[in-house]
Amino acid sequence: EPEVTQTPSHQVTQMGQEVILRCVPISNHLYFYWYRQILGQKVEFLVSFYNNEISEKSEIFDDQFSVERPDGSNFTLKIRSTKLEDSAMYFCASRTASQSSYEQYFGPGTRLTVT
């Protein structure tokens, strides 16, 4: 069964450094998302991406964040200058263009630790 993959599984970085989290969505999916989950808290929406542009973003997704689909398969989340509070699990998700279901398929997550 096709699945969303994410790399790396765990990333440790120093405050102020740039990080790029990578995702490979399911191949025929057209909507892409990033969510984050701070330890012990709920999953929060960050951004959605469709047709090579951001469809919606939350207030968390400030100028320090950016997303890109650099080729036909990867979907990346960049944090320009990491802060301690960016430490979280980041989930990528994707879904089809079908309007019959809003089900999103989630990747296994990347745990980001900012020191």
Add this chain to the structure above:
Amino acid sequence: AQSVTQLGSHVSVSEGALVLLRCNYSSSVPPYLFWYVQYPNQGLQLLLKYTSAATLVKGINGFEAEFKKSETSFHLTKPSAHMSDAAEYFCALGTGGFKTIFGAGTRLFVKA
């Protein structure tokens, strides 16, 4: 505004007992609802989904949920808890826009 509320951040049951995890939603349009399970240090696994077909939805691992429009609820149940059910459970609402809105989660403890 669309939202999801999970009643009870922690639920503890004995092995073999009924599991009931509560979820209420608010949506101005017909909702799509999901339950996800998350085991420690792992990702989100879809348990079941409601997409306006049958109101009683069966999922994996013996879980089921009933959509009740009049109560705006989508509670998750399992007749008999197993130790392996211990995990965090998230109720989620698929919006007419692009994002999924998650509840705060309920941690299920199963006592031997």
